[in-house]
Amino acid sequence: MLTIENINFYQNDILIKNHDLEIKGGLISSIKPSIKDNKESERIVVPGFIDLQIYGAGGRLFSAEPTVESLTIMEDDLLRRGTTGFLACMATNTPEVFNECIKAAKEHRTIAKNCLGLHLEGPFLNPKRLGAHIPEFVRKASLDEIKALLDFGDGVIKMMTIAPELQDDEVIEYLLNNGVVVSLGHSNATFQQATEAYNKGIQTTTHLFNAMSPIHHREPGIPTAVFNHNKAMASIIVDNQHVSFEVVKFSQKLLKERMFLITDAVTECSSGPYQHKLIGDKYVMPDGTLSGSSLTMLKAVKNCVEHCDITLIDALKMATEYPAKLIGSDQIFGKIGVGMEANLLVLDEALNIKQTIFKGNSLSN
Known part of the structure; x- marks a missing residue:
C-alpha cells in the first residue's frame, strides 16, 4: 500500500485541502482528512x-x-x-x-x-x-x-x-x-x-x-x-x-x-x-x-x-x-476518486512535478 500524506486535490471543481490518499492494488482505495500534520499543505495531487x-x-x-x-x-x-x-x-x-x-x-x-x-x-x-x-x-x-x-x-x-x-x-x-x-x-x-x-x-x-x-x-x-x-x-x-x-x-x-x-x-x-x-x-x-x-x-x-x-x-x-x-478512458484516467486507477502527479506550489504515480507505483522524477 502507498500513502500520500497531507495533500490537496480537486473534487467537483473545489480544492479539498489536507487529505491523505491511500493506494492499494493500483487503485485509489481511500481519501480521508489528514490527522498527522496540521500544517497546511502546498502540494496538490492531480491526475496524470x-x-x-x-x-x-x-x-x-x-x-x-x-x-x-x-x-x-x-x-x-x-x-x-x-x-x-x-x-x-x-x-x-x-x-x-x-x-x-x-x-x-x-x-x-x-x-x-x-x-x-x-x-x-x-x-x-x-x-x-x-x-x-x-x-x-x-x-x-x-x-x-x-x-x-x-x-x-x-x-x-x-x-x-x-x-x-x-x-x-x-x-x-x-x-x-x-x-x-x-x-x-x-x-x-x-x-x-x-x-x-x-x-x-x-x-x-x-x-x-x-x-x-x-x-x-x-x-x-x-x-x-x-x-x-x-x-x-x-x-x-x-x-x-x-x-x-x-x-x-x-x-x-x-x-x-x-x-x-x-x-x-x-x-x-x-x-x-x-x-x-x-x-x-x-x-x-x-x-x-x-x-x-x-x-x-x-x-x-x-x-x-x-x-x-x-x-x-x-x-x-x-x-x-x-x-x-x-477516447473512452475516463474510468481509468483523468479523475481522482476512490476506485479509480492511481495515475497521479504530485505538484508543488510552482506546479513542478515532485512525484509521479503510475498504476499505483511511485516513480522517481
Missing part, C-alpha cells in the same frame, strides 16, 4: 496527463525508428514528464512505414505501460492544408484500404485525422463503427462541410487553427464550425508558436470542456522524410516550415494558467479529463 498526439520523446521520433524499443523509450521519458497516457502519432507517410509502426505497436502492447495506441495523422488529408506533411504520400481513402488498415491494426489504431470533405461517407462511417476516434484536420472544409462532418459523428478537430480553413468574416471556416457546434471537440497546441496565447484565451471561453491540450511534440531528427530541427523553442523542417512543438503537457498547462487567463482546474481538465473522455 493524457497526450493524444505526440510524435517523439526521449530522443526518438517514432516514425523514423518504428520499433518496440522506441515506444519503450518514449514511454519512460513521458512518464518522467507526467504523461501517464498517450497516443503515439504518425504523420503522412508511405504504406510501408505505416505498417512498420503498426507492427511495432502491436508487438509492444503486451508490455505497454502508458502508450495507449496510435494516432494516424494522415495520409487522407487535403493537399491544400498539409503544413509539414509530405504531399507525395497524401491520397483519398478507399473503403477497402480502411478495412485492410484496421484489420492489420488489430485494435492499436485508436484515432485518425482525416480531411472529411475529400472522403466518402462510407469511409467515415466504417471508422466510427469500428471504434476509431475520427478527428477533422489538415482540411480545407467550408463551414458547412465541417458542420456536416461533425453531424455525421466526427468527434473532434486536430490542432485547432493549424492546417485548416481559417475564420473569415465572409467565409467562417472550420474554427467557427467547431465553436458553433454543440458536441465537436478540438485539440490545441498552447506554445504561442502554433497558436497565439490570445487566440487560445478566447477559444477556451467559447469551447470550455470541448477543448483539450496536445503537445504535437517531435524531437530532433536528421533522417527520413520528416527532419526536425530545433530553433529556439520551436521545431522546423529543413525548408523552414513550422513542424511539431517542443512542448510538454506540464508546460502547456502552465502556459494556459500564466498566459491565457485559464484557471488551474480548467487547464488540468484540458490535460486530463477531457482527452480521457474523448
Whole structure:
C-alpha cells in the first residue's frame, strides 16, 4: 500500500485541502482528512496527463525508428514528464512505414505501460492544408484500404485525422463503427462541410487553427464550425508558436470542456522524410516550415494558467479529463476518486512535478 500524506486535490471543481490518499492494488482505495500534520499543505495531487498526439520523446521520433524499443523509450521519458497516457502519432507517410509502426505497436502492447495506441495523422488529408506533411504520400481513402488498415491494426489504431470533405461517407462511417476516434484536420472544409462532418459523428478537430480553413468574416471556416457546434471537440497546441496565447484565451471561453491540450511534440531528427530541427523553442523542417512543438503537457498547462487567463482546474481538465473522455478512458484516467486507477502527479506550489504515480507505483522524477 502507498500513502500520500497531507495533500490537496480537486473534487467537483473545489480544492479539498489536507487529505491523505491511500493506494492499494493500483487503485485509489481511500481519501480521508489528514490527522498527522496540521500544517497546511502546498502540494496538490492531480491526475496524470493524457497526450493524444505526440510524435517523439526521449530522443526518438517514432516514425523514423518504428520499433518496440522506441515506444519503450518514449514511454519512460513521458512518464518522467507526467504523461501517464498517450497516443503515439504518425504523420503522412508511405504504406510501408505505416505498417512498420503498426507492427511495432502491436508487438509492444503486451508490455505497454502508458502508450495507449496510435494516432494516424494522415495520409487522407487535403493537399491544400498539409503544413509539414509530405504531399507525395497524401491520397483519398478507399473503403477497402480502411478495412485492410484496421484489420492489420488489430485494435492499436485508436484515432485518425482525416480531411472529411475529400472522403466518402462510407469511409467515415466504417471508422466510427469500428471504434476509431475520427478527428477533422489538415482540411480545407467550408463551414458547412465541417458542420456536416461533425453531424455525421466526427468527434473532434486536430490542432485547432493549424492546417485548416481559417475564420473569415465572409467565409467562417472550420474554427467557427467547431465553436458553433454543440458536441465537436478540438485539440490545441498552447506554445504561442502554433497558436497565439490570445487566440487560445478566447477559444477556451467559447469551447470550455470541448477543448483539450496536445503537445504535437517531435524531437530532433536528421533522417527520413520528416527532419526536425530545433530553433529556439520551436521545431522546423529543413525548408523552414513550422513542424511539431517542443512542448510538454506540464508546460502547456502552465502556459494556459500564466498566459491565457485559464484557471488551474480548467487547464488540468484540458490535460486530463477531457482527452480521457474523448477516447473512452475516463474510468481509468483523468479523475481522482476512490476506485479509480492511481495515475497521479504530485505538484508543488510552482506546479513542478515532485512525484509521479503510475498504476499505483511511485516513480522517481
